[in-house]
Amino acid sequence: MLALNATAAVTVRAEGRACAQLQELKRAFPTASAVGFTRRTAVRPAALREPIWPGTCGRRRWLTSYSRDSGHVEVTLTPYDTHKQALVALAEPAYGSTEHLANGALVRKSSGEVGVDGVMKLSTGVASVYRNVFISSLSIADKPSSVAAQLRLHRATHARVLALQ
Numbered sequence: 001m002l003a004l005n006a007t008a009a010v011t012v013r014a015e016g017r018a019c020a021q022l023q024e025l026k027r028a029f030p031t032a033s034a035v036g037f038t039r040r041t042a043v044r045p046a047a048l049r050e051p052i053w054p055g056t057c058g059r060r061r062w063l064t065s066y067s068r069d070s071g072h073v074e075v076t077l078t079p080y081d082t083h084k085q086a087l088v089a090l091a092e093p094a095y096g097s098t099e100h101l102a103n104g105a106l107v108r109k110s111s112g113e114v115g116v117d118g119v120m121k122l123s124t125g126v127a128s129v130y131r132n133v134f135i136s137s138l139s140i141a142d143k144p145s146s147v148a149a150q151l152r153l154h155r156a157t158h159a160r161v162l163a164l165q
Helices: 006-015 017-021 024-028 083-090 147-164
Strands: 044-047 060-068 071-079 106-116 119-130 133-141
Touching: 017 024, 024 060, 024 071, 024 147, 071 083, 071 147, 083 106, 083 119, 083 133, 106 147, 119 147, 133 147
Parallel strands: none
Antiparallel strands: 044 060, 060 071, 071 133, 106 119, 119 133
């Protein structure tokens, strides 16, 4: 179980025991080199975007981005009080069908075109739930980071989430 500090103890009473990991979850992002990228920005807290699903811990998430060559992917980790609550976020219709990974994670993928400031770009994304953590990655560019590269990043993140618990 994760160590609790005074702030986390308040979070536990207010939102449930699983939310105690909010601060620790910052460490769940793998290094860039461990997942085939050359750079990772500083991990920072970010406000949740709409829709905000019930059970989010601290009403915030952790955010960073990975890059290599021209590829760039933004990654967020959002902890939920329960696994069931995290699954609601995974059900967002922007992604394809749900797949089960061997580690128990549930994953959905997306790819397509999006308009950015009036210019069409390609978009790839992966969303996954591992335990009570919702992980989202998105790349929008002329040549976005591949879904395979993002899946590699998600699997490494799942392993690090497991190591924290």
